[in-house]
Amino acid sequence: MALLEIENLTVTFETAAGPLRAVDGVSLAVSEGEVLAIVGESGSGKSVSMLAVMGLLPWTATVKADRMTFGGRDILSLSPAARRKIIGKDIAMIFQEPIASLNPCFTVGFQLEEALRQHMGLRGQAARRRAVELLEAVGIPDPEERLGHFPHQMSGGQCQRVMIAMAISCNPKLLIADEPTTALDVTIQKQILDLLMRLQAEQNMAMIMITHNMGVVAETADRVVVQYKGRKMEEADVLSLFEAPKHPYTKALLSALPDNATGDRLPTISDFAIDDTPYTGAGA
Amino acid sequence: MSEIVLEARDIVRDYHVPGGMFGKGRTVHAVKGVSLKVEKGKTLAIVGESGCGKSTLARILTMIDAPTAGELFIDGHQVDITTGGLTPEMRRKVQIVFQNPYGSLNPRQKIGDVLMEPLIINSNTPATERRDRAMTMLTKVGLKPEHFNRYPHMFSGGQRQRIAIARALMLNPSLLVLDEPVSALDLSVQAQVLNLLADLQDEFALTYVFISHDLSVVRYIADEVMVMYFGEAVEYGTRDAVFSNPQHDYTKTLFAATPRADVESIRKRLAKKNAA
Numbered sequence: 001m002a003l004l005e006i007e008n009l010t011v012t013f014e015t016a017a018g019p020l021r022a023v024d025g026v027s028l029a030v031s032e033g034e035v036l037a038i039v040g041e042s043g044s045g046k047s048v049s050m051l052a053v054m055g056l057l058p059w060t061a062t063v064k065a066d067r068m069t070f071g072g073r074d075i076l077s078l079s080p081a082a083r084r085k086i087i088g089k090d091i092a093m094i095f096q097e098p099i100a101s102l103n104p105c106f107t108v109g110f111q112l113e114e115a116l117r118q119h120m121g122l123r124g125q126a127a128r129r130r131a132v133e134l135l136e137a138v139g140i141p142d143p144e145e146r147l148g149h150f151p152h153q154m155s156g157g158q159c160q161r162v163m164i165a166m167a168i169s170c171n172p173k174l175l176i177a178d179e180p181t182t183a184l185d186v187t188i189q190k191q192i193l194d195l196l197m198r199l200q201a202e203q204n205m206a207m208i209m210i211t212h213n214m215g216v217v218a219e220t221a222d223r224v225v226v227q228y229k230g231r232k233m234e235e236a237d238v239l240s241l242f243e244a245p246k247h248p249y250t251k252a253l254l255s256a257l258p259d260n261a262t263g264d265r266l267p268t269i270s271d272f273a274i275d276d277t278p279y280t281g282a283g284a
Numbered sequence: 285m286s287e288i289v290l291e292a293r294d295i296v297r298d299y300h301v302p303g304g305m306f307g308k309g310r311t312v313h314a315v316k317g318v319s320l321k322v323e324k325g326k327t328l329a330i331v332g333e334s335g336c337g338k339s340t341l342a343r344i345l346t347m348i349d350a351p352t353a354g355e356l357f358i359d360g361h362q363v364d365i366t367t368g369g370l371t372p373e374m375r376r377k378v379q380i381v382f383q384n385p386y387g388s389l390n391p392r393q394k395i396g397d398v399l400m401e402p403l404i405i406n407s408n409t410p411a412t413e414r415r416d417r418a419m420t421m422l423t424k425v426g427l428k429p430e431h432f433n434r435y436p437h438m439f440s441g442g443q444r445q446r447i448a449i450a451r452a453l454m455l456n457p458s459l460l461v462l463d464e465p466v467s468a469l470d471l472s473v474q475a476q477v478l479n480l481l482a483d484l485q486d487e488f489a490l491t492y493v494f495i496s497h498d499l500s501v502v503r504y505i506a507d508e509v510m511v512m513y514f515g516e517a518v519e520y521g522t523r524d525a526v527f528s529n530p531q532h533d534y535t536k537t538l539f540a541a542t543p544r545a546d547v548e549s550i551r552k553r554l555a556k557k558n559a560a
Binding site for chain 2: 041042156185186187188189190193201212213214215216217218219238239242243252253254256257258259265266267
């Protein structure tokens, strides 16, 4: 049985201009130890569907799903208190902007230990020891000294490492990474991806990698879901997606990579006649 | 030999950080002696990580900032902004497009006014002609005349970057400095903007200095590539030379770090994973 199962998820936002459907009937599943990549452009609803799983959407959003289970438990019908026991502990999330997602008013150590206090019941010296261990695990030099630092004293790459340390602090079963390397340099991106993949393999975590970078998908994913305008276009394992994309949108996305440029011009999405009906042929 | 539009010789830029009550001041060497030459109609790409001085160099090339030492020639004329005497004609020749299209447009200024402002400041073109030229430029970058009276918030990121490019082209510059013009854009929009830049280069015989940290974009657009590392140009050559035979260790690290999206490398990765 899959660890996280979502069936027919729909997220609607109440806006001044009427209801806006950001996610429209998306189904997906992740098994233990599996890396699933969700690919799409901005506005394709890839982050929103994961925020719905985390329960982090604002009150203007209406989340509906035929099924949304984590480890066999229905998370939509859980009480908020019971849900908070899962969120942040068994399901953890890393966000896109590392510097913006840490609280500038507290030290890195305080923020790390807060998660440990909340979910693991660790206090004082025990919490501190675990925090040092975590910073070591994500490759931050001088972890003891770093615990006393504020986010602004660290670089973007280091802040992202702290975010990762915080996310894995409670040994989550599922890690959701929302564009974890978009704000970072290529060389740092490589380090962070290597770190995430190492941790994923060591702890046999399930991972959902949200990204718009096809290179990141190619380097990390086992299976890929392509999303466009809030709907799932195609789902395939990573090799068959890159070898033989089925949906025209996926084809367009792959040929827009400057790596694959053949002539003088890059093909763009508008060069392809795209119907936004999901691909439902064999294998999807 | 074709015409050299831009030449820089040993450009140095130091920033002095003043001392406070407790600390002594110090000097940051942002750019340490960079030389470059770009021919008319060609594209030079400058690659490097954040903090390596590539944007500082861009500011110097666009005459926003003065170099601490070194010489800058534009169209064969030496430029020195510290001593003044920079004519509007010189200013016109070099324009810049910034990275973030959300930050580089004034939210309270209509698109038409954005495009006409360079003309008001730098020339005495009559109002009707200003309007016509703005309209023409708008259609040239792939927008429509009805966008003239709209505000920046009504546009998407890709459209805003088109507006920023249109604004830079209003004065018919010969050199366009593009500071990470597509890094904030989605893949498909990125492709559209890169195509637009290629078309405009052909049409106006523009010379580009293209700053980026995305090697796949650089490989696509550049004629020559310069790799910067801690303020120094560690590698400088034609695109093919740099990509096929990188000399410096940093360039090699950069290539190794770029995610590869071809089927062969996915196969390799999966095989390695299954073996482990």
